[in-house]
Amino acid sequence: MAGKALICGGSISGLFTAAALLAKGWETEIFERSPVELAGRGAGIVTHPELVSALVAVGAETDRLGVDVHERVAYDLHGHRVQSFEFHQVVTSWDRIFQILRSMVPDDTYRSGSEAVGFREREGAVELALSDGRRVEGDILIGADGFRSAIRAQTLPDVKPEYSGYVVWRTLAAQTDLSSAIRDDIFQTFGFFVPNGTQIIGYPIAGPNNDLRPGHLRYNFVWYSEVSEEELRDMLTDAQGVLHPVTIPPPLVRTDVLRRMRKEAQSRLPAPFNDILKVSDRPFFTPIYDHLSPSMAFGRVLLAGDAACVSRPHAGMGVTKAAGDAAALAEHLEKSPVLDGLRAYSKERTAAARVAYETSRRLGSLVFNCDRNENLDGRSHPEIHAIMHKTAVVPPALRTQIRSSS
């Protein structure tokens, strides 16, 4: 056995890390705060060849990964095509990636309902403290505990997620509930609507339980909308007057907040996207935050995935970045003694995270740092080419970062 890795967080990054280390002979133990199996509320995830390579490298199955989309199309306010080009991409769902990775990790090493509260490093080992008083010892500790990481809070207390000034509304609509006009056009594409000051993207994903049969798919609707900090505080306050810090569980979003969103959609979005919204599941919103850690390893403790860096979703890099972290970690630990390996990991992956973080910020600024009164119909965005070619695409500087074999 190469060593024992304690992993805090049992979501995409924690599972990818476990799978990559298991493939190199490490013993792993995952501590996940949630007492119930995680679920992604059907959120869509864009895949990249680098993500598929990383899955293959850890021995995961990649067949039936998602839906093949062949074209990117921008629509205007009237639902007419403004620009289009051929672009092949597999789009999947958070749940599908989670299920694939979860099946790679033995059940008796995945501890649900185990919340990490801190750690202590000792000579040659690290000890993780859990909220129920348990202490666990390992050779390394990985903070894969998401953007509000407890492990990062102990190592880098000054790194805090920063609110972008906008939220993303997401929902899913069943293919069968859509009109034939939508099914035959927008539904088949990776679609955009890019007026100044707001943005829609959408694409088809599998139906429930990864149902890829034609006719059984769902449309993944993603709408970025500007929201001031004051307005956000109101949106994060539930009907009982309780303010939820950072994010609010979707069922607690007040009905008047949903009503306001639908009214805004009615006035700003093309009719076909509004029609999709009308037949969709209850929409939920996520405020967009980002952060970048200046270093990803501290002695025997390291950060991975969103705990290390959240890049805004525009580049669609979160899962692929987590995969890259896991692959790099496993390789550096195979090549070098632990402390040297972690230093090399930190150097390589902090640089990669910076590229994802900056690329996504730039893409976000194309939507929001512009005159909101121009291009209301989405026909004349000066950066439409960049938006359509760079959204949910791996930035060139990261294309060789992910290992293609174990």
Ligand SMILES: Cc1cc2nc3c(=O)[nH]c(=O)nc-3n(C[C@H](O)[C@H](O)[C@H](O)COP(=O)(O)OP(=O)(O)OC[C@H]3O[C@@H](n4cnc5c(N)ncnc54)[C@H](O)[C@@H]3O)c2cc1C
């Ligand atoms: C709108 C939107 C669209 C996106 N689209 C894409 C896309 O197309 N492609 C893509 O690659 N990425 C996309 N992403 C990003 C992607 O979803 C995330 O980057 C990725 O899921 C992060 O995984 P993670 O495991 O690092 O963090 P998380 O999923 O946040 O997991 C952290 C885990 O740690 C657990 N935890 C937290 N604290 C503790 C603790 N103290 N002790 C134990 N456990 C703890 C949590 O319960 C959670 O399970 C998108 C994100 C958004 C918001």
